[in-house]
Amino acid sequence: VTSIYTADLEGLCMYLRRLAYPNRLLDLEHLFGFSAEYISIIANQVMNIINQNKGHLLNNLTNLNWLNQDRLQYYAQSITTKGAPVRNCWGFIDGTVRAICRPSINQEEYFSGHKRHHCVKYQSVLCPDGIIASLMGPYPGRRYDAGIFRESNLYNQLEQRARFGENEKYVLYGDPAYPIQELLLCPFPGRRLTIEQQNFNTRMSSMRQAVEWGFGKIISDFAFLDFKKNQKLLLQNVGIMYKTAMLLTNCHTCLYGGQTAKYFNTNPPELEEYLNT
């Protein structure tokens, strides 16, 4: 019969250490002075507690109390100051692919013909201060971005969060894979573009690279998530692990800032403000 317990701080450290770099549980025994089984159980337990307590923050934009009109205006202002032609863009949307081991069931669903490996997909919305405001997923690797966007119901959340009356609205900017809508802009498609259109695309694309830095941060801080050989869909809860790591990355951004915040010269919310505590 397994009945074990540990202190809060130690438990969080076990989970953080587990995520920090690809490591065997056996390697951590000497750091914490506990057996591998113990560390595994506690790390999983901490992951579930974080997801239960704060997971809702990434699921729905309307759960973010700090994402109000003033904040959206602040974001739009910072993006405009950086040279964006769109005056009311408050964030960037993109899909990300995380490699997993080949699942023994439904492997076709998880194979991305584009990336040529088995993977799960997530959809993220990145604010110019480096905070990932929304993370939807995991979706099977063969799905495409527009389909995920439709299924994620993000547009309804945008309607509730980013529209203030008839004249005031704030938009997201995505890559050409997304369908253009009132609150979601994309680059001009096609090859025959006017100079103005080409100029618009170029300037916005240099802003959009920031979203890639956001994905880069979670992987560089919590490299365990990038270790394909230990991302086993049918054995672990890969999605919850990625989500909780994203929450922790956002906490890290709140405390220490990041590359995106520096580029757009913005200040992320306070830790307690972000976590609604």
Next chain:
Amino acid sequence: MEDLFDVAVFGELDYNLVQDAILDNLLEVRQNAFLRSTKYGRLKNLNTFTEEECISNFRFKHEHLERLVHALGIPPEIRSAHRHTMSGMLIFSLF
């Protein structure tokens, strides 16, 4: 040792021999004893980590770790769920 006592109870062993056996047993280094610190290493007090060690291991500074525990609502005691039985192999495969 238990076998020795059994023989002594039946009076088939000299008193001095029993005394010697007890002393020998006490002084002998216990080879198979389970010592947590030898097997898993000593439990390191988190307060003894330097700031660099803390960041490289846990990505956060020590004072921020404590703040994070409160902000994330992690309870003071983390228990494994429902005292369920779990084999070692299953636990390994979970994470």
